[in-house]
Amino acid sequence: METRRLGALVLAGGQGRRMGGYSKALLTDARGMRFVDRLAVALQDFDEKLLSTADPSLAAGTCFCPVADLRPGSGPLAGLEAGLAACRSDGLLVVACDMPLFSAGLAAYLASFAGAGWPAWALRDRGGRLHPLCGVYTRACLPAIRAALDHGERRAGWLFGAVGGHVLCLADTRFDDSELYNVNTPQQLAALQAAGRL
Numbered sequence: 001m002e003t004r005r006l007g008a009l010v011l012a013g014g015q016g017r018r019m020g021g022y023s024k025a026l027l028t029d030a031r032g033m034r035f036v037d038r039l040a041v042a043l044q045d046f047d048e049k050l051l052s053t054a055d056p057s058l059a060a061g062t063c064f065c066p067v068a069d070l071r072p073g074s075g076p077l078a079g080l081e082a083g084l085a086a087c088r089s090d091g092l093l094v095v096a097c098d099m100p101l102f103s104a105g106l107a108a109y110l111a112s113f114a115g116a117g118w119p120a121w122a123l124r125d126r127g128g129r130l131h132p133l134c135g136v137y138t139r140a141c142l143p144a145i146r147a148a149l150d151h152g153e154r155r156a157g158w159l160f161g162a163v164g165g166h167v168l169c170l171a172d173t174r175f176d177d178s179e180l181y182n183v184n185t186p187q188q189l190a191a192l193q194a195a196g197r198l
Contacts, residue, residue, distance in 0.1 A: 007048030007089035052079030
């Protein structure tokens with residue numbers, strides 16, 4: 001698979017409960033730039049850009065094409081299923097909408113393994129935590145994703161192992177673990193802003 005055959009998928013299907021029901025894709029940095037727009041910049045080199053969401057209006061004014069879950073309420077695996085089913089690419093680089101520090105450099109690093117022959121690959125941080133929803137999934141994973149959802153399995157980590165995903169360690173790169181940081185609460189958002197990271 002050539003790098004150019006990868007598309008990008010931003011997962012924005014959550015209900016933002018810990019944000020008071022506010023979509024995390026619409027959170028803003030200190031300059032007023034929305035998270036979804038920050039990710040658009042990070043993913044600018046991908047020709048196909050999809051946004052997994054139950055609210056198509058989230059994609060308005062962006063470069064993303066909205067994709068609705070085929071199984072609403074079934075979590076990020078359902079978003080991944082819908083994205084792979086809808087995409088024209090051979091695989092999708094997947095990133096969550098609440099990762100505002102994710103960079104174009106890290107996206108390019110992940111995409112650089114497109115010819116390795118793996119069905120999926122994802123990042124592990126320096127603390128040993130695997131981030132199965134920050135990686136790449138090829139269309140070869142689609143039958144396993146569908147089977148998992150059919151049987152009520154919704155854990156991305158389980159799916160990653162089931163398809164024989166390959167782990168890439170950030171410790172072997174120049175990228176900081178903060179690029180994988182998820183903003184889940186107003187307090188976490190305020191802390192990043194106070195630290196000058198957003």
